[in-house]
Amino acid sequence: MAAELPIPVYTSLTDVLGDLQTASVQASRWNDVVEEFEKRFGKKPAYIARAPGRVNLIGDHIDYVLFGCLPAAVEQDILFACGPSSQASAGSVAAHNLNPKFAPQNFTPMLKSAPIPSATEQKEAEKAVNAESWDLDINTKELRWESYVKAGYYGVLNHFFPPSSNERPVPIDILVTGSVPAGSGLSSSAAMVVASTLSFLAVNNKLGELTKGQLVEMAMENEQRVGVNSGGMDQAASVISMPSSALYITFFPFLHAEPILLPVLRTNPRAVFVCANSLVVSDKAVGAKTRYNLRVVETLAGARILARHLNVPLQPTERPPLRIVLGRWLGYTETKGQPSELDTDKLKDGLKKVLAEVEKLRPAGRADGEELGLTMEEMIKESGLDKKTFYEVYLSWVEVEATHFQIYKRVKHVFEESLRVIEFRAACLRAADAAQTPDGALPESVLRELGDLMDTSHESSSKTLENSCPEVDELVRIAKEAGAYGSRVTGAGWGGCTVSLVAEDKVDAFIEHLVAHYPAYKGLEGEALKQVIFATKPSSGACVLKLE
Template identity: 65%
Template sequence: MAAQLPIPVFTSLDQAFPDLQTAAVQGVRYKEVVEEYEKRFGHKPTYIARAPGRVNLIGEHIDYVLFGAFPAAIERDILIACGPSLPSSTSGAAETLTVGGVRAENLNPKYAPQTFAPMLKTAGPSAQEEADAASTVHAESAWHLDINTRELRWESYIKAGYYGVLSRFFPAALAETDKQAHPVPVDLLFTGSVPSGSGLSSSAAMVVASTLAFLTVNNKLDGVTKGSLVEMAMENEKRVGVNSGGLDQAASVICTPHSALYVTFYPKLDAELIPLPTPRTSPRAVFVCANSLVVSDKVVSAKWHYNLRVVETLVGARVLANKLGITLGPNERPTFRVILSRWLGAPESGLDADGLKVGIERFLPEVEKLRPPREGRPAGEEGVTLDEMVELSGLSKEQFHKVYLSWVEVETEYFQLYKRARHVFTEALRVIEFREVCLRANAASGELPEDTLVKLGELMDQSHESCSTLCESSCPEVDALCRLAKSAGAFGSRITGAGWGGCTVSLVAEDKVGEFIQKVKEGYEPYRALEGEKLREAIFATKPSAGAFGELFVALLLDMCSCWGQ
C-alpha cells in the first residue's frame, strides 16, 4: 500500500524531477535558496525538505462526516533548506546553538526572521502558562513550545511540525540524562509557491515540510513511512487549532505524479492512489486553479459557515436515525456515514467503493425524510428552527446542548438539515463515480477519447452546483469564476477547499490553457489589473504531482546546483 512506502530521498534534481524541462526550471529555484541560505547562515544546507499543496478535485464538506474525497498534490510547494547550526554561523548563532534551538528565515520579506528553542519540562506550569492556557497549545510531552492559536503567525506552523518530532523521538527520560538524546540546533530557510488563504492547503504543506525538516536534520527519517508522516502531520497541525481529518496531509504526502488519492475515513483513514487519465486523453488536460481573491476569515465566520455545517450534518444524522428507527444513546454523536452503515447493516470494517455506491443509491430516498413540512415557514424555506431541531433530535434541551452545542459556537435562524444531507450523500456518490471514470480509463489501452474529460467535467459541475445551492459554501465571486471557466472552454469547474472564497479548480485542455487564462482574466474584474507574477499567483495550471512533486524530501548534495541554473 502507498501509505507503507518510505519517504523518498533523492540525491540529485534529475531524480526528483524526471522531466528535464521541469528540472531546469526548479534548478534555478533550488540554486537561489541554497545560495541565499549560505549567505544568511554562513554554511551550506544539508537538506531540502519539500511538501506540495493540494487541490481537492471533488468531495467537498463530506470528509468530516467520514465520506471519502479525491484530492491531488499540486506543483506549487513549500521548500525548506535546512541543516544543523554551526558555531561559525552568522548573527543568531548563540541562540540557535542552545538545545534544539531554531533560527527560521523566509525568502519572502513579509515574514520576519524568528528564533526560538524548545524547553525541557522539569516543573509544573508557571503562572503565566496557566494564564495563557486558553489560547496557547502546549505539548503533552517532555518539551514545551508556545503556539498562540489566537494569533497564528508563520512560525506557528514550524513549531507545530517540531512538536511531533520532539514528542515522538526525544522522550523525557533520555533527554534528562543523555545529551545525545537532545535535538540538534537548526537553521531553516523557507520559500513557497502555494498561495496562502486560497484553499490549496498552504498550512498543511508548511507543517508537513517542517516536520520533514526536523526529522532529517536530526537523522530520524529511517523507518518513517508515508502513512506515519501523515499521522504525525495531522497531530502536529492540531497544535495550531486545526482539527484536520487527514485529507490535506494525505494528499501532500502520498500522491505521485499524474495520480490523485481516493481518501476514505471510515472506519479508519485509508488512501488509494488512482491514476488520472489526463495525460492520455485527446486532448491532454490539466487542472487550472483560480483564486477568487475573496478571503474568508475562518475564525470570525466559523459560527455562520464551517462550524455551522458541521453541527447541521451531525444533528441531521441523529434526526434521520430517529426517523429510520435506528436507536442511539443520548451521548452518541454519529455522522451520516455511520448512520448509513447501521441502516445497511454493514460490518464495522466498512464497504468497498462498489458496495458503498450501491448503499448510497439505496439510501438517497430516505434523505427526503429530513425535508420539513412547508406549513408555518417562509416560502421556499427548507430549514428548521433551533426549537424544532431539538424536538426532532428526541433529546432534552439540556442534553442537546451538551452533545451538539457545548463545544462549538454557531449562529443561524434556520438550520438546513435537509439541504446538508442532500449535499453529503450526492457528493459522496459523485466522488465514487469520479473514481470509476478514472479506473475505467486506466484499464483501457491507448489514447483516451475526449468523452472521458467530458464525464469528469460533468461531475465537477454537479459538485459545484451542490456546494453552491445545498451546502451553500460558495460565494458570488466563486460562482462567477466557475461560470467564466465554463464559457472559456473548461470541461468542468468547481469550488475547492473550505469555501466562502478561496479557489476554483477547472479541467482544461492543455493546449488551450493560455487562451483560457486570458479569457478568465478579461471576464473576472479582480484579475483585469493583474499582470506578470501577480496574475500567475492568482491563476495557474497544474498537473497533479507532475515531475515527482509528490516526493516530499530531497537530500541535497552540496554541489547539486552546479549543473543547474547557470
C-alpha cells in the same frame, strides 16, 4: 499500499521532481534557498523538505466525515531549508521566511508538568491539543505564519521526545519559502504543516520511523493545533500523491490511497485541469467558527439526528460521522483496523438508498425559499440528547457561531458529493481502460461526464454546503462560458481557487477569456498572471532532499 511506503529521502533534485526538465526549471529556486540559508545562518542547510499544495478535483467537505475524495498534488509547493543550529538551548528554533513581510521568529518548546497523554487520548483531537507534554504557545485567535511551523513541531515533540526520555530535540535553523498562494484553496496551510513536520523529523533523525500514512496522521493532528478540524484530505494528497494521477483517498476503516490515472492528460483528445484564483483570500483558520468548523459540527450533529430517523442506536457520548452511521444502517460491521465490507459498489448503492431518507431531515412545511436550518434549541431536541450532554459531545471541543444550523442541507451535500466522487472515479477508470486500446482514443463523452459531475458539485457547494462566494460563482460561470467541460470551487471554499476541465488545445483561449471577463484579473500579465491561472500537472508527494 501507498500509505505504508516510507517517506522518500533523495540526494538529487531530479529524483525529487521526477524528471530532468522539471528539475532544470526549478533548480535556480532551490539554489536560491540554499544560498540565502547560508547567508542568514552561516552554513548550508542539511536538508530541504518539500510539501506540495493540492487541487481537489471533486469531493470537498466530505473527508472529515470519512467519505472518499479525489485530490491531486500540484507543482506549487512549500520548501523548508533546515539544519541543526549551534544554539545552546535544546530544541530551540530560529525560523526565517524568504517573504519579507514575515518577520523572523525564535522560540523554544517548554516541557509541561502534565503527564503524557495515553494513546487513546492522542487519537482524540481535542485531548491531543489540550493535554500534551510540550508547550509552544500557538495563538489560535490570531493567524501567524510561525504558528504552522510550531504546529509541525508539536507532533514530533510529543511522539518522539516524552519527558521520561533522556533524549531532547536538537536546536534547528529553518528558512521557509513557498509557491502555493495563501488562502487560495490549494492547501498552503497543510503543505506548511507537512513541510514543517518533515523538517523536525529530518534534523532529529526520525524520518525512518514513520510511513507516509503515519506522517499524514501526524500532520492532521498538527494542523488542528492552529484551530482547524481538518479531515485529512489535504495532508494525504500532499504526502502520498503520485505524478500523472489523482488519489482516491478513503479514511474508513483506515487510511487508504488508491492512485487513479488521469487519462485526460495523455489521451486523444487531451484535456487538462486549469486552476484559477478568485483572489478572494480565505484561510481555513480565519473565520473557522462560522465556516469550516461550523460545517464539521453541522455534519456531526446531522449524523446523530439522521441516526435517530434511521433507528440506528447510538450511545449518548458517541460522535460518529456520517460514514459510520451509513455503514451501521446498511448492516455492515466495520471495526477500525479491519477491512471494510462496504466496497465501492456497495457504498454507491448505499448512498443512493440513504438519499431518500435524508429528506426526513428537511423541516416540515418549509419551502426552498424559507429557512431550512434549525436553531440551537431545535437541533438539541432533534438529537435526542439533553443540553448538557449535547454541548459536551458536539460543542465543548470547538468554537462555532450560528443562529441556524443547516443540518438537512449539509447532510444532503455530503451524501450527494460522495456519490459524485465514486462516479468520477469510475469514469476515470473507464477512460484509463479505453486508453489501452490500439487507437488510445478517449471518447469526448467521458470528458463531458467528468465536467457534468464538476458542475453539479459546484452547484451543491454554492447552494447546499454554502462554501462558495459571489466571486467564485462568477469565475465558474465565466469558465463555463469560455468552454470548460466543467468548473467548480476547490478546497475549503469561501474564496480561493476554481478548477476547470479544459480541452488542451483551447487552454490559451480559455485563459484569455477569463482575463478579459473576470474583473479582478484586469491589468495582470506575465508572471503575475501565471501565478493566478495555470494548468496543473499532478505532482509527486512530499519528500526530503538530503544535502550532506
